[in-house]
Amino acid sequence: MLYTSLNNYGAILHPAPTLFNIGRIENGHSYTHYIEGITPSIANFLEKLDYERITLGKYFKIRLKPLNVWLSDTYGSKGDNLYDLLHNTHAYRKILGPDTLQHRYIIEDTLNGLVPFVHLARKCGIGLPITENLTNLIGHLLNIDVISLGRDLNDMGIASMDVNQILDYVTNGD
Structure with a gap:
């Protein structure tokens, strides 16, 4: 369960990138999500966000593949950094960016991806400042309390457990 949740590359x-392209979206401009929507600066931000995901995995004794490695392994993408890898991922070339902020790329992947990362990190007693700031900013722009509405530890059935109990639970079951 944790391995699958923490391997959510969509988060x-x-x-x-959806948030950083809000001007395009709200002005009705069509763009390709991975090619036009992810600039070198945005890709650099995503690498930092991915590093926090990997750090969180270590607290649960999970070795997660960095996004760069996953793109190379999954798609055979080539490049020295995330920007190059994304721009060399043929499968991503024509995927359009969202045309509304009420899109799964921002709603679903925040509520069911980023928010659980925040809750799990808090359970571990660690900070994920980039993830938390991004999550909060998205909530403010969408005018919703994403931390309260998103998937939390109660939804996962692990709220009363400490990290070791969570590890035992996901390894051995009840």
Whole structure:
């Protein structure tokens, strides 16, 4: 369960670029999400966001693949950094960016991706400042309390457990 949840690359690749392209979206401009929507600066931000995801995985004794490695392994993408890898991922070339902020790239991947990362990090007693700031900013722009509305530890059935109990639970069951 934790491995699958923490390997949610959509939480890394979707909400932030969607947010950073809000002007295009609200002005009705069509764009390709991964090619035109992810600039070198945005890709650099995503690498930092991905590093926090990997750090969180270590607290649960999970070795997660960095997004760069996953793109290379999954799509055979080539490049020295995330920007180059994304721009060399043929499968992503024609995927359009959202045309509304009420899109799964921002709503679903924040509520069911980023928010659980925040809750899990808090359970571990660690900060994920980039993830938390991004999540809060998205909530403010959408005028919703994403932390309260998103998937939390109660939804996962692990709210009363400490990190070791969570590890035992996901490894051995009840």
